[in-house]
C-alpha cells in the first residue's frame with residue numbers, strides 16, 4: 001500500500017490548514033519535551049513567528065535512563081492544546097504505548113511514533129486504527145525496507161495519513177549522535193508515495209550541525225523538517241545540546257527560504 005507501484009502520485013497529508021508533501025516545506029519545531037507552561041508557550045510563539053506551522057513537544061519521553069525526566073504526560077498534552085489554541089499551530093507529540101496514544105488522541109493533531117517504537121507492531125496497528133495523521137520516525141538501526149514495512153502496518157489499518165521522518169541511524173561513526181542518511185530521502189521517494197521529512201536535531205545531536213543538515217535536507221527534496229527549539233537550551237530537561245535558540249531558528253528559516261527557491 002505504501003509502495004510507489006501502488007500509487008504514482010505523491011500523497012498529501014493534510015492536517016487542518018497544513019499540507020505535508022505538497023509544494024511548501026513544512027517546518028515542525030518546538031522543544032524536545034514540554035517542561036512547563038511558560039516554556040512551551042514561549043517556544044510556540046517564537047517558532048510561529050519564525051515561520052513554523054507545526055509545534056512539537058514531548059509529553060511522554062522515551063529516555064535511555066529511567067532516572068531522566070520522563071515527561072509531564074497528560075498535563076503536557078493539555079499545554080500543547082493550549083499553545084495550539086493560542087497560536088493556531090498544529091501539534092505533534094510522541095506516544096509510547098496504547099495508553100499514551102488514547103490520551104494524545106484527545107489533545108493533539110499528529111501522533112508521533114518514535115525511533116524506539118518503529119517496530120512496535122501492535123502500537124503501529126493501533127495508530128493505524130485511530131485514523132489520526134502519523135509521523136513515523138525511522139528506527140535507530142532500521143533499513144529503509146523495515147521502515148516502509150512499519151508504515152505499511154499503519155496504512156493497512158486504513159490510515160493513509162503517514163509522514164515518514166529520517167532522524168539518523170546508528171553507524172560506527174561516533175562524531176555525531178547518529179548518522180543522517182540523507183540519501184534515504186530520494187530513495188524513499190522513489191519507493192513510496194508517502195511524504196518524507198528530516199530531523200537534523202536527533203540526527204546530529206549538536207546545535208551547530210542542525211542548520212547545515214537542514215539546508216541539505218531541503219536541497220535533497222525533503223517535504224519538511226523537524227527541529228528542536230528551546231527558549232533556553234542550556235536549561236532544557238532533555239536534548240539541550242541539539243536544541244536551537246529561537247534566534248538561531250529564525251536565521252535558519254531565512255536561509256531555508258533561499259535554499260528552497262534555489263532548488
Ligand code: PEP
Nearest residue numbers: 032114115116137167202
Ligand atoms: C524526539 O523526537 O524527541 C525523539 C525522541 O526522537 P527519536 O524517536 O527520533 O529519537
Ligand code: MN
Nearest residue numbers: 032228238239
Ligand atoms: Mn529530543
